[in-house]
Amino acid sequence: MSDFLKGSLSSSTSPADMAVKKEQIMNSVRQEIALINAQELMNKSTDRCFSKCVTKPGSSLSNSEQTCIGNCMDRYFEAFNIVSRTYTSRARTARLEAQ
Template identity: 55%
Template sequence: MSSIFGGSTSTSSETASSKDLNARKEAVMTSVRNELALANAQELINKTNDKCYAKCVTKPSTSLSSSEETCLSRCFDRYMEAFNIVSRTYTARLAKERLDGQL
């Protein structure tokens, strides 16, 4: 097909270029999602450590007592369990909403 400037336009090269652009866009989006997931995980661990430390270590010293270690372990386990429950529920809800939107 000729353009008004005398050259020819190639639909197949435009399609390939568009596919390449979409692939790069998807790669960037995946990278951003991964970075956000990592940042969220780091924030969860930091908050959990701060809250559990404040709750379990009442008299800071050079080492933890066995009761402090047990408390920290249980506290962290509870936070992770709660996080996993919320994450699974949220993921299931998003999946359901996507399916409902497709119908």
């Protein structure tokens, strides 16, 4: 995953190459963080929605279970956004007050 750690700059690196290399590092860090974030969201919502919607596991997922899981995922993402918004605005207020 961390290709940029292996790659070293050759002695003939021009400033332009260096800028490209820098951008590559930044992008792979951003991508990796976004991936971890998405995985975390998937794991947590699967966990919560499974326990909410599949109370008595049968031989397959029933239609009502599937509907419940779909709704549950949508609500979980929405909940994440509400929490994120509330937390961020509170953090911002605290930072402004600290200044």
